[in-house]
Amino acid sequence: MCSSCSDFQRKMVSFGCSAFLILLAIILGTLWPTLSSRMLRDKLVIKNGSVNYQNWIRTPIPMFLEIYMFNWTNPDELHRYPEVKPHFEEMGPYVFHEVHERVGLVWNNNNTVTFNQRRTWHFDQDLSKGFLNDTVTNLNVISLNVAYFMRDAGAVTKFGTDVILELDGSLLWHSKTIRELLFDGFDDTLLDVLKTLNQTVKIPFDKFGWFVDRNLSDTYDGTFTMKTGADSLENTGILTLWNGADHTGMYRGKCGEVKGTTGELWPVMHSNKTNVTIFASDVCRSLTLQYGEEVIIHDVEGAKYVGDEKVFDNGVKYPEAACWCNSRLDQCPDVKPGVFNASACKYGSPTFVSYPHFYLADQSYRDSIDGMSPNKTKHEFFIAIEPHTGIPLDVRAQLQINMLLQPVKGFKMYEKVPKIMVPMLWFTQRATLTQELANQAKMALVLPELGIYIAIFFGAVGVLLGGIFAFVTIRKWSEQVPYEELLR
Template structure:
């Protein structure tokens, strides 16, 4: 017969074992998960994430919308009274692929140096229009020349005005999307500056095009130096330098606006419930911070959505700390002066259709229709792995024109930020990649379920043991087993009847 003491030790010991196992699991599982995540995410020659980063597997597209100055014929008849109308054309859609090249591993500080090659291919079936459409808008070359001469002596401006008229330059040009985007087009002013070796206007190419000569170029975006996450996983993807510098030189000197912060947007460390994420945009030589908005579900993966707010393109009007982005002239909130970053052109960046910008930018032009659902910039990421679920980066390039004394092309023009084009870069996680990611994402849940399972079983066993002990059920069971043996003789005694003598 097993004693009551042995039974109690067995029951309470088993329950305690499960409870202790749950406690140990609770303590060590986060470390196990972090170790698994680190092995999966850090960049090394043979890590899984390296191949995905080196050649991005997520399908990406570049949607480009060009603005056509559709009432220019009427406008040039009376510049003071006719409001320019800009008609959105497109989208012209290009598939996009990214490749990392010229890789150098820096083991001394756990970083990797690389260049980026982007290849775009026109997708005619997905586009609304062809690359042979005709688009009329401001002549960026003449606008750049006038802008760079705005503080020069009036005699210099008169001399340049003579050259512009002699070269038959116009305020506007009509070109095809093919020329405006990737192929570029010739311009007599560029040819003249190249022949005379003039560097005042800082145009390093023999043609002009918004993306010329960027297609299939490994040098255009510059040289990046990025943390691999080997030292600390939280540093994964964060830039250490760009073009061998820790800060840019395109905004106020010695200011935070020149700091190179964040990632390139393609690889992220686990960030949990961070309220903000920062990425560096080399096109505009600056970092941009996005703010958490809401949770976001994609193929069963729950991520966090971060959006661009008014603060991204403020230059000191609404957010004084952003005044160092103004380049000496604080404008109404909503546009960012990137002229120094874009080779001296009077280029100002905003959200499409001046979404979230001060209404003054839409007051002297027609055709702008800002819409949150169409023009909001956002990216949704899975917080445990940093995996991008969906990205929609969209920006608009505007050229500033105004009356420059001495240059007749711009006579009687009020200051206007002319929308030239806006583009949307999209990337969306596929179902196949989502299924692979779920394996890693479910690891914390497996640990939690195991913890609760072990803990629940342990406490249930202990509770049963306590009940049996306090109710005396074990004692009663033993008594029932003993009593039949004690009374056995009485059941087998022979009956003797009573006889009287």
């Protein structure tokens, strides 16, 4: 270095390098926390070009919808209940690749964005246990709904409707293929009767199927408005409106509030042990999950949040959950714990939601039928989140759809049936963080400390060079001074 320089000049260069590195370390160490926060914010705020935006606009994590159907093996024995209980056998899973896309984005001035959600499903035969042409026997949902909607009608109207059921040849149960029951749907002349009878709610489909008209639909899930996190990363992904309102209008008080996230984007959390809330448009309500335990996915640490028995209580065990009851106040609670009345979300149909196999539900639901085997490992609803970035690590969103079978006077096929909750199907939405996304998360997590480590490195090099410079200078100076003068 500087071979033509004088000894003094070389010393000044060495001293300058040392001082520069030490000064750089001090500046970097002082400013880095602010710089890293801005860099992290730019990655996590939902805006064009940010990492979180790219991961949100079209979910990069492989997602799967696994559907299990319940096959009723002895429907002919229903008249012998309770001597012979209805027996159900689980079929599946029937696995579909699932993709979520955000469309129709409108950026608002209050740090929110309004959008629709398009979901796409493709059947995966290799991952499935069964075929779409498999046949399943279970309740005839359409005739059940016709009788249910007419339960309080006059005798003459009931008689006329019952004649239509008889002429149509409807039975209490029927057998359909998986394909018909899920996405394809099937025609039924009774559906037109049902749409005529249910004047209070407009039924928007012409075929019946649990997922009919949903594949590739931009409107089925509704319109969402959520916070982008531009004002605070603690607000990222939080919903403010659904279908233009902050209240669903389907449940009383706080139970009807639109709150939480859609489940794929989470705000930055300072504490792992706070609860998290998902707004599930499938059931038109929020689900609050409780902190469970710490987990590690691809060396990324996160917190696991689980659905407990409080989620599907309606005031029996938890008084604060009483607003989930949709009956008259003097009739609440109207169902036993573990099952949620979702009829307000399902066009008035007697549809109830629970965890799979009535996991965490009142024992009476399982005792009234055969074939239920609740298991925490298989049926627990949970989501694992990396709290500092809000990245979901592992998701198992699992719900069961049930129909209420009950006696209805005036309808021959329903007059003498038992009152039981009949399981129709259960599904799980499954997604696990990939190694590539885990690496991105780890880079974001080390970002705040990276600059500090670099500052320490530069500072250490600067001090080391300064020490060497001081040692060499003192040594040369001591060699130039006579020994006798040093002793004076």
